Amino acid sequence: MALVPTLPKHLHGPSIWALYALGFVPAASAFYLGATGQLPGNAIKEFEHLLGLWALRFLIATLTITPVRDLFGVNWIRYRRALGLLAFYYVLMHFLAYMLLDQMLRFPAILADIARRPFITIGMAALVLLIPLALTSNNWSIRRLGPRWNKLHKLVYVIAAAGALHFAMSVKVVGPEPMLYIALVTLLLSWRTVRTRFLRWKRQRSAIARPIPATEKAAG
Amino acid sequence: AAALKASTGAYKVDEPLTPEKDVTSYNNFYEFGTGKGDPAANSASFKPEPWKVKVNGLVSKPREFGLEELLAFPLEERVYRMRCVEAWSMVIPWIGFPLAALLDEVEPLGSAKYVAFETVIRPDEMPGQSGYFQPLEWPYREGLRLDEARHPLTILSVGVYGKTLPNQNGAPVRLVVPWKYGFKGIKSIVRISLTETPPPCTWNLTAPDEYGFYANVNPAVDHPRWSQATEIRVGEGGFFGSNRRDTLPFNGYAEEVASLYAGMDLRANF
Numbered sequence: 001m002a003l004v005p006t007l008p009k010h011l012h013g014p015s016i017w018a019l020y021a022l023g024f025v026p027a028a029s030a031f032y033l034g035a036t037g038q039l040p041g042n043a044i045k046e047f048e049h050l051l052g053l054w055a056l057r058f059l060i061a062t063l064t065i066t067p068v069r070d071l072f073g074v075n076w077i078r079y080r081r082a083l084g085l086l087a088f089y090y091v092l093m094h095f096l097a098y099m100l101l102d103q104m105l106r107f108p109a110i111l112a113d114i115a116r117r118p119f120i121t122i123g124m125a126a127l128v129l130l131i132p133l134a135l136t137s138n139n140w141s142i143r144r145l146g147p148r149w150n151k152l153h154k155l156v157y158v159i160a161a162a163g164a165l166h167f168a169m170s171v172k173v174v175g176p177e178p179m180l181y182i183a184l185v186t187l188l189l190s191w192r193t194v195r196t197r198f199l200r201w202k203r204q205r206s207a208i209a210r211p212i213p214a215t216e217k218a219a220g
Numbered sequence: 221a222a223a224l225k226a227s228t229g230a231y232k233v234d235e236p237l238t239p240e241k242d243v244t245s246y247n248n249f250y251e252f253g254t255g256k257g258d259p260a261a262n263s264a265s266f267k268p269e270p271w272k273v274k275v276n277g278l279v280s281k282p283r284e285f286g287l288e289e290l291l292a293f294p295l296e297e298r299v300y301r302m303r304c305v306e307a308w309s310m311v312i313p314w315i316g317f318p319l320a321a322l323l324d325e326v327e328p329l330g331s332a333k334y335v336a337f338e339t340v341i342r343p344d345e346m347p348g349q350s351g352y353f354q355p356l357e358w359p360y361r362e363g364l365r366l367d368e369a370r371h372p373l374t375i376l377s378v379g380v381y382g383k384t385l386p387n388q389n390g391a392p393v394r395l396v397v398p399w400k401y402g403f404k405g406i407k408s409i410v411r412i413s414l415t416e417t418p419p420p421c422t423w424n425l426t427a428p429d430e431y432g433f434y435a436n437v438n439p440a441v442d443h444p445r446w447s448q449a450t451e452i453r454v455g456e457g458g459f460f461g462s463n464r465r466d467t468l469p470f471n472g473y474a475e476e477v478a479s480l481y482a483g484m485d486l487r488a489n490f
Contacts, residue, residue, distance in 0.1 A: 037458035041246025173355040
């Protein structure tokens with residue numbers, strides 16, 4: 001089932017680099033606008049929020065790779081690492097914007113925020129949990145950790161849930177936008193709970209639909 | 221917004237004005253949407269004229285004020301600090317007149333202890349008031365104690381930056397109470413009622429642990445989700461010109477208003 005044209009193999013590498021470059025466009029353009037005084041109103045908060053929102057979008061994109069492959073047979077797994085790392089970089093920039101531009105390194109206030117305000121505690125926890133995932137997002141770690149790598153990277157489910165919750169808890173009124181992110185994360189996490197059964201059903205169905213003729217098998 | 225003449229008022233904060241562009245493009249006015257840019261983007265079809273404000277309740281002379289009558293009060297320019305509950309602030313040149321002057325016209329009865337305010341409901345002109353998601357219960361409501369309402373700092377504003385109010389800033393008439401968080405400054409007012417008991421207030425009803433009835437600016441009492449000790453002054457030249465400054469008790473108006481709350485526990489009455 002090919003819904004999208006297959007990318008020639010020699011373009012796989014460049015397409016990943018293009019994704020990184022494209023992925024940093026929202027941060028770079030907002031930083032330029034903010035630094036030159038072109039973001040209206042509370043420029044720092046606008047920038048901070050934009051970074052957080054994109055972090056959540058990249059987390060969601062990362063979680064979409066598997067269901068897209070399961071359901072549509074489109075394999076974009078080569079982009080998953082880039083999406084996951086982009087999410088990490090955006091969470092990190094979100095925190096740096098908060099620490100440097102917003103709080104201007106007022107550490108007592110920052111520590112009090114992290115300790116006392118549940119939505120900030122949750123956000124901070126998500127950032128901390130992302131660190132080991134970012135550090136092991138390379139081929140060497142995958143080889144080295146073996147099956148433990150998969151186990152470790154299941155943390156992304158907790159991180160995505162924490163991110164969506166952090167967003168919803170930060171707003172004065174939980175409107176359609178945070179609801180949408182909560183819904184998407186819920187849907188993507190729920191998929192993981194039914195996935196094994198779905199794949200078994202899919203295998204069985206295709207086995208029934210296309211029984212391999214004995215003659216062909218012999219010929220092969 | 222048309223040009224509006226006003227005398228120079230006695231109250232003038234000696235700090236740089238927040239640029240007009242920021243004052244008129246960064247707003248909380250949920251009737252037009254919850255984003256800060258929504259009010260400016262979605263309020264073009266709102267019609268602030270003609271307009272009437274009904275003043276009733278515990279008064280001897282209940283009556284309606286047409287917009288022309290409001291504009292006939294002696295208007296003055298007041299440069300006030302505005303501190304949002306979200307920990308950002310501006311310095312804004314309002315044009316308006318003391319609410320006390322309007323209250324004098326209707327003669328509050330001795331039993332009147334509070335003043336209740338209501339914003340207009342116009343789902344056809346205010347997109348936040350229609351559709352599946354409505355962030356608040358309408359009408360937006362606010363209230364003051366009568367002595368707060370009569371305080372000379374409390375004004376009904378009909379203009380800003382030398383012009384009539386833009387729709388996104390609460391045209392044609394809004395409340396400005398500079399020592400309280402911005403959400404007390406109810407916009408596009410259609411009703412003012414004098415009452416004996418504390419009137420319901422929208423944010424207080426929505427999240428009573430986060431927004432109190434008084435909502436006096438107080439650096440010592442945090443909002444549950446953020447500190448109120450400091451604030452970002454909006455519009456001071458991008459990322460690096462903006463500065464985070466200490467928030468002042470009563471937003472810097474303690475000398476004028478602290479006596480209104482003598483003997484009160486401001487932590488309990490936040």
